[in-house]
Structure formats: C-alpha cells, structure tokens
Amino acid sequence: MSSLLNMNIIIPDVLLLLFPFIVIGIRLFCDFRSKLPWRIANFGFIAIFVLLNFIPLASGEGRFLISNWKVDDFGVLMREVLMISAILGMWLSKDYFEHGADGKPQMHQIAEFIGAIAFATFGGVTVVSACDLLTFFLGLEIATIPMYALTAWNKKDQLGSEAATKYILMGSVATAFELFGFSYLYGFAGSLHFSEIQQAVAAGTSPLLWLAVLFLFCGIGFKLTLFPFYTWAPDVYEGAPTPVTAVLSVTSKATAIAFLVVLVFGPLAPVQEQIAPFIALLAGTTLFVGNLGALKQSRLRRFMAYSSIAQAGYIMVALLGPATMAKTAIIYYLFVYAVSNYLAFFVFGIIGHHREETFASLRGLSKQNPGIAIALAISMFSLAGIPPLAGFFGKFHLFFSGASTGHYAIVAFAVLNNVLALFYYLQLIKSAWVDEPDGHLTPLRLTKRQRSVIITLSIAVVIIGVLPFLSNNIFAGFNY
C-alpha cells in the first residue's frame, strides 16, 4: 500500500520525463502543419499540473522514493510554480511559430521547443527532489542545457546565436565553479548525501567548507543573476526570442532559487547564520545593481532583464529567515512573480508582434487599447510591490522573513530600493498612459488566446492581492 502511495506521488514526475519524448515522437509521425503535437503538449502539461494538485501537502519530512528522490511540500509547490511557468511559456511561444516578431523571423519546430521547455522544467523538478549532490548537480544541468538551445532557437537570428554563445560560454564557467564547489563539499563531508553532509557541517567547519560555499554561491549566482555574475542576462534576454526570455526569467530563476533553498536549508542549515552576511551582501548588491541598470532602458526585454535581476535580489532577502518562513515566502513570491512577469511578457509579446519592443511603442496605449494598458499597469504595479496587488504581499512576506531573524539593515535597504524600482516601473506606465499616441505605430490586434490569458492573469494578480487568503494552501502546506 505504501509503495503504491509512493508511486502515486511520483506519477507527475515520470509523466514530465516521458512527456517531451511523446511530443517529439508524435511529430515524427504527422504532417509538419499538424496541430496534434501542440494539442497533446497542452493536454499533457495541464494534466501534469492538475495531478500535482492532488498530492497532499503537509507531509512533514517528505517521502523518499528511492534513496535520492524526495517529494516534500516545498518540492510539490515548486513543481507547481515550474509547471505554471512551462504552460504560460508554451502559450506565449505559440504565436512566434506562426509569424515573426520584433524584427526576428518566424520560429520553427514547436514540438521540439516545447520538449526543451519540458526538459528544463524536469531539471527544476530534479533539483527540488534531489537528496544527494550528484542528482542535485544533474538537475541543475538538465535545467540549464535546454536553455542554451532555446536561446538560439531562431537560427536565422544572429543576435540570438550571439546571445546563446555568450550564455553557453559563461554557463560553462559557472558550471565549473559549481562542480568545484561540490567536489570541495564532498571532500569536506566525505559523503554525497545531504543528510550526512549536514551532520558533518554541524559537527564542525573548516576552510574547505567555506571554499565550497563560496564557489557554490558564485556558480549559482550566475543562474540567479547575482552581482557581479549577472552580466550575461541583459544580452541574453535581449537576444533570445521573447518567450524564451520569459521562460528564462521565471523557470530558470525559480530553479536557481530552489537550488539555494535546498542548499541553505538542507546541507548548510547548521551554518546558515554564518553565511547570512554573505547572503545579505549578495542580495543587497544584486537588487541595487538591478534597479540601477533598469533606470534608463529603452528596450523592453532589456528592461525586464534588469527588473528580474533586482527581483532575484529581493528573493534572496527571504533566505535570511527561518526555514519554514523563508520557504513559504519564496514559494508565494515565485507564484506571484511568475504570474506578474508572464503578464508583462504577454503584453510585450503582443506589442512585439506589431511593433518594435521598445518603450516608444507603448505610447498612447491607454487610448488605443485600454485593456492592454490596464493589464500592463497591473503587472508593473505588482512587480513594483504596490498594494493591494499580489506583488505587495509577496514582497511583504519576503521582507518579513528577512526581518524575523533581525536582518533589519538589508530589509530597510531593500525597501528603499523598492522606491527606486517604482521609479522605472512607473516610467513604463507613463509611456503607456501619459505619453501622447504616435500615429506611426501599427495598431495592435489580439488573438483569442492572448486576450483570455491576459484577462486571466490580470484577474489573478488582483485577486491574489485583494484576497491573500486564497493562497492559504501555500501557508497551510508549511503549518505556517
């Protein structure tokens, strides 16, 4: 009976692993115009997401399948975040396979594209399920490698190829750091397994451990776009196709932050207090640099790159808190961030289909397409953390988690930075709402899918904010 239960909770993972093979496999057998792979992909992703919701939460320690695959509350909720990101990313990408956008040609091979997203998602799932260093590292790589491919998906676009080259080169160095850190950690603890490493860390520290910590954080700093490892992000976000940028900014970031959560509250839990200043420094510098960089951007995706760098800094603040509170805050914020960010990207996507993706293209949006302008304002205000939108409560929990262990300085700094952030988010809203319309801009048209997704996401952002108790299951999951 218990083995059956165990089997149940792993079904979504197995499905997710098989899923890309099915989608790509089916494409081999049908016409390249066929919509079958797209439909199956939709069905599969949604089914997996629904199945995830059936996994009971509040299960304490989590359940082990084989010795190195664990399903706990944090893991389940992270899976849901990743699946939401994958589904929305897939929907966002669909239009780019029908016609070109933002001066880039049309993309091809949607089945493979979705497969790559699924692989990346599975990588994230592996990270949150891992119980030893090897699986952990594998998960991170599985999550990263499809991203390289996705960045260069548009083969005819030279900028994309350039971005992908930068990405893969820098990613390799980061991976090397990561491996170096893991090897030192192994050398320090004498074991690959998290629980044993934790015991070893609790027993006493040595420079070996701190070197490992330094390199692990620097390596993951690349993925999480921490200062000063973020330099790839603006170029890659700009060069990659828009849906890939969106997936990068949510899935990749969620995976990276999950990696840190697992690390800090798992093997490194006994020394959390000692690495707290380091985390605070990383958080502070990152959010400051991200905010500064975003100040005078004119290209939307570059702007979003800096915005997401800053957001990574905010999320880092929560890592300073006690385990339960930090996990809750981070999960909640990732949900909110995913929804708000995708809402912004959908709006930018629509603009990109007809115009250039720049601030200037937003001018007079409120008069031409008030609906889109409202959606844009909602997403920007949410990202900026203005009550009563979801982003406010998300940030509140992040900061609360940081403050609950007495790290007031970094929380105060983050709050101050939020003012800076408000400045550039407002600039975007100003373009859409205040600036006079430009007659030369092509009018915007929305497909049915775009409209329904934008409406749903806008409502979600507002509702989560106005009725924060709706997300109670997140808090209940941690007995919070």
Place this chain on the structure above:
Amino acid sequence: MINDITLSYLIFLCPLLTFVVNGLFVGNKNAKAAAVIAVALNGISALSAIIVAFHYFASDYAPQKAVLFEYTFIPFAGDLVAKIGMLVDPLSVMMLVVVTFISLMVNIYSIGYMREDRAEGRFFALLSLFSFSMLGLVVATNLFQMFIFWELVGVSSYLLIGFWYHKNSAVSASKQAFILTRFADSFFLLGIVLVSYVVGSFDFSTINSLSMAPFKAGTVNMGLLEMSRANALILGSVLIFTGGWGKSAMFPMHIWLPNAMEGPTPVSSIIHSATMVVAGVYLVARLFPFFTICGDTLTLIMWVGAFTMVFAAVIACTQKDIKRILAYSTLSQLGYMMLALGACKIHMIVATTGWTASTFHIFTHAFFKCSLFLIAGSLIHQVHTNDLDAMGGLRKKMPVTYICALISILAISGIPPFSGFFSKDEIILAAFQGRHYVVFGLTLLTSGLTTFYMFRLFFLAFHGEPRHEGVKAGHVHEDLAMTIPIAVLAIPALASGIVGKKLFEEYFVIEKLHVPQLLKLAEAPWLPFVAVGIAVIACAIAWLLYASPKAKIQRALDATNRTSLYKVVYNKFYFDEMYYAVVRQFIFGGVARVARGFHDIVVEGLLAFAVWFTHKLGDLVRTAQAGYLPFYLGTLIVGVLIWRFFGQLPL
C-alpha cells in the same frame, strides 16, 4: 426602545445616503431627481429625529443620558478606546431636531434658490454631507468622535463656501474659513490629546464626572516644561475651547464668518448661522461640568463671548450688505450663547441658569436666524444684489416674506411673545445672577444694538420707496419653493420660545457637578421690562432714522459724509486688513520665505544630488554592459575574488 434605535440609525443614514447617491450617481445627470431625493431623505431624517425626541421627552427616562449604539473605532492603548456612538440626552436630542429640521427646510428652499445653477446635484450632495457630519457631531459620545465629525463639518463647510468656485472671492473665503478653523482645530486636537492622556479616556461621561482633587498629585512631562496634572487639565480645557473659539468665530478668529457669506445663501443659512457655528457653543455646553472644574476657563469663555457680542453688534449697525449684517448678527448672538455659559461661574461657585439659557438660545436662534437668512436669500434672488442700497419697498411685492421677516426680527430683538425674548431674557438674567455686572450691562446694550441693526435692515429692505429698477418695474415675485420654508420657519420663530421655555427649564439642567452650586439665585422680575424697554427705544430710533416720513434715507445711505469713527466701524475695525498684514508680512514674507529657502536649497539640493548620483550609478552599470564577452567572463573570476575577500565568509 428598539424602534427608536432603528429610527436613530435612519437619522444619520438618510443624509449619508443622499450624499452618496447624489454625489456619485444622480447629481450630475438629473438635478431634479437629486433635489427630490435630498428633500425626501432629509424629510425622513427630520421625521425620525422628531419622533425620537418626542419619545425621549415623553418617557420617564427623560433627563438622563443614554447611549443608543456604540462601536469601537480604534482601540488605542488600554482603556483609551475611540468609539463611534450615539449619545442621547436633552442637549443632543434638541440638536438632532434642530439640525434635521433646518436641513430639511434649507433643502426645500434650495430647490428654488439653486434652480438655475449648473451644479445643483453637487449642491444637494454636499448639503447632505454637511447634515450627516453635523448629526455625527452632536450625538458624539466622546471627544474623538466629536473631532472626526468636527473636521468633516469643516470640510463640508469649505466645499460649500467655495461652491461657486469660479468666483475668486468665494474661493479665497472658503480657504480663509478652512485655514482659520483648522488653525483653531489644531489646538483642539492638542487639547484632546492632553486631556485624554491625563484622564485616560475620551468619553464625555468620564471627563464630565471628574473632580479636580485626584489630579493635584503627579505631573505631566510635556517636553518643554513639566506641569502638574491639574494644570495640564486646565490647559487642556483652554485648548479644547480654542477649537470652539475658531468654529464659533469668536473674536479675533471671527473674520472668516462674514467672508463665508460668499457661499450660496442656503449654505449661509444652515451652516453659518443655525448649526455649524454653534458647534463651538455646543462643545462648551457638552463639556460644561468639565469646564467648571477647570479654574478660570469659564471666565475666559465669558469675556471672549461678551466682547464678540458687542464688537459684532457695533459692526452690524454700519454694514450695507444684507448677508454681512446677518453674519455679524450671528457672531453677536453666538457671543450671547458663549457668555451665558461662561457667566455661570462665580469665583468657585456655579449657577447653572446660564447653561439652560445658552442651550435655549441655540434652539430659538437656529429658527429665527435660519429664517432671516432664507429671507435675505429670497430678496437677493429677486433684486440680484446683496446691497441694502438697492432694496427698499419690497413689502408690497413680497407680503409673506415681509410678515415672516417681521416675526423673525421681533424674535431676535427680544420682543415678547416671540421666541428670542425668552431665551435672551434668560441669558441676561444669567449674567445678572452670575454677578457679572459689567457683562450684564453689555448684554443690555447689545440687546439695544441688535434691535437697531435688525430694524435698520428691515426698514431699508422692505419700507420706503423702491430703489431698484427691477422692483420699480414690478419684476419681483415670491418663489413658492423658497417661500414655503420661510413661512414654516416663522412658526418656530414665533412659538419655540413659549413652548420651549417649560421644556428647557424642566429638562435642561446639569445634574452632577463637582463644584459647589449656587442655589439661592437673585431674582430680577424687573429685568424683562428693562430689556423690552431698551429694545423698543432702539426700534424707535431705527424707525426715526430709516422709516419715518421725515427720514432722509438717501442721506442715511450716503457713504461720503461720514465721521472717521463710522468709517472704522464700517470697515470692521480694519480687522481683515490686519489679518492680511500679519499673514502677508509675517507668515508669507517671514516664516514661509525661510521655510521655502530651506526647502529649495537644502531639501531640494539633497534630493537633486540623490537623483543625480543614482543616475550616474545607473550609467555606470549600463556602461559595464558593453556586450564584450571577455569582460563578462572576467566578471565571473573577479566576482569570486570579490566575494572571497568581501563576502564576510570566515575564510
């Protein structure tokens, strides 16, 4: 009582509903509907208030206090809880009736008066907002609630004075009224903070049942100085009175009230004569037991009231603007009410007749003054000017208005059996019984002045030859919607004194005081005769000057051959000019300039620097982002090194 509680909710909710419905939905679209809604709902409110009052006074429960409902609003520390509730006692019930009834009359009147205004709907919405705030004020169970509604009343007054915001004078008058009363209110708030801190409660019942003895011990640290708790209470009582000082436009904070006449006349009639301006008097009356224990505060109140009374009456004798005469008359009458409250205190003893007299005068004054303003509005509506120069001879054209005006003027002059006689007589008696003989003399003098300026207005407006082309040509008629309220209000102006006298003497008594009361009061049966005699003489003088066949009205109105004393009075003792001088030279020129300089140089400078610095840093971040791969790879290595040395890891 359940029925009464429901009714008591209705009293408030109807005006609030009117405000919301008219303000948000109906007002802009359909002015007619807005007027109907306003009249209907305010009618319900007035009816409920009258029923509640009837039930209350008919029950055995009568002079006691009751709290009909109370909700916690903000719990501060411990027992200090701000509540919103409804207090029922003779005073608040009387005010409920007055406010709702006057409000109903004014709403009906406004149908006629505002008929061609472009923002009629907004007017009705704001008027109901005012009623709601005023009702909340009079039933307040505690200082905190009172302050909330006090400010709401101020806001609605501001909005209504500046209702014709296209007129510059209206805008500046509304600003003046708001700023001046806000200035006084800031002291009020300080007083509330101080008293509630010392006493530990906002509740009127607690504050009113204090005795000074327990406060002799202990001190309060107020930052700059330390004072005993007893003195702190006395200071608090003066501060609280300052709120009423401004709101009731007592000298020298009186200048806003005459200028507030820039608002539409119905507004002047409800806000600046009958209800809002008596809030200050009401505040003192409400906290009367508290004021009695607070040293000489009541004496201060008496002198402020007495001075305002004479001062305003003198000015009123010279004015030409009909509304301003009434405004100064209002000031003078408010002075009467204030001094009656203050005159209760005789050294350490208290005689409570003044309190009864004052509340009685609030009651009667509301009707006849409201009526007078409505009449003034009617005249202005017909002759299109406020100036008495241009009126005259309106008696035949507006007979109903004429009779009602006569009733109200006889009432304010204190001629029996009109209402004002009874209440004013009691006030004069109270001053006499309080053994404040100087003030007593002033009240008699002012009584004469009042009669004089009211009859001056009356004769100049209604008698003599028409001086206005429109009146001569016969374009003047009485508007139905405007005349009905005037006629209705004439009834209480006539009868509220006789009917109310018994009621007030029986129920409007202060029960429990922590100071000795003077039980054996001086009798003065001759007093009414003296007062009436003075009034009759004043009336005769007015007749001689302005209405007798021999009177040279042209000469009386001529502004050129005046003595300098007359000019000083006519220019209101140059008080407006003094205010402007102080405000311009001292506040704008001195304090504001320094503050502005500090802001421009220091604050703006720091801000500009912060912005500049942030932008420079932003430029730095963007310059680093040159797209040059070796540099990017370098950052990875450098990053590790940076965090190796600065990451605060114990390496």
